[in-house]
Amino acid sequence: MFSKIIVAIDRSPNGKAVFDAGLALAKATKANLMVLHILSNEEKNSPQIPTLVTLEYHPLHKELLEDYWKQWQTYKEQGIDLLRSYIEQATNAGVSTEFTQNSGNPSRNICEVAQGWGADLIVIGRRGHSGLSELILGSVSNYVFHHAPCSVHVVHTPAALKSEAPVVNQVQVGPSNY
Template structure:
């Protein structure tokens, strides 16, 4: 079935659920895991830097750049620790796991690593962007679904409470007919 499972994680809380799903599949199929994190400014929580308007304040721009460099290094190290933690969890569960952290565009990098590692399956999360948000922000999972060299399993992110409530209100209500 599956021999090599690539699990793409980010630094969000959703990643644990994605990793758990991949680990369950790896245990069930005796597959190896490659745990991947893509360093990208597109990721939620990654350090961002805007130098717009700072051309008039070169000293401040220099300080901002240095602060951003430090924040980025801290971010890289935090994510590497996360990868090590996931690899330890996998090894403790009897699954052979390795990890890699690569810079780049998340969707493209996931597909490139899957191709190079000859993955049978990619397991990744999905934030649930749709409509205008997906058009403006893009969708890593959508890109991977259309460009992956293998099967893809997307683990749905949390559905906001207001959407859940709307769906529950519109769901058919069970009723019982009593005849007299």
């Protein structure tokens, strides 16, 4: 059914559930797995670059930038460590797995990696934004759902159930043409 599955993870509480769902699907279908993490300032707890206003008027602007780059390096290294832990779990489960960590816009990056790798399925989480917060913050899963070159499987954690096990829903069967 599937031969190449991308699991797009982030550092949210739902990230582990997304990985587990992708791993289960890869095991069941004997698919190759790619674990993908996108470094983005949109991710919670990512280093935030100082604003131009802060840099222009702050007497220590050079030190602010140096501090930001140190934080960004740590952030990158933590991402690689997270990916390696997932790779180890998948390998121990007998699933052929690789990983990649890119920087940029998560929505577009996930779709581009899926296209380039020839993925059959993208497994992605959904944070539960809706209405105005989704309009303002955007929705990575919504973008991927509408622009992916392959099927999309969404792992959703409703706000009321954040402390319980996530609800897993298949939301798209084939490529989207919308």
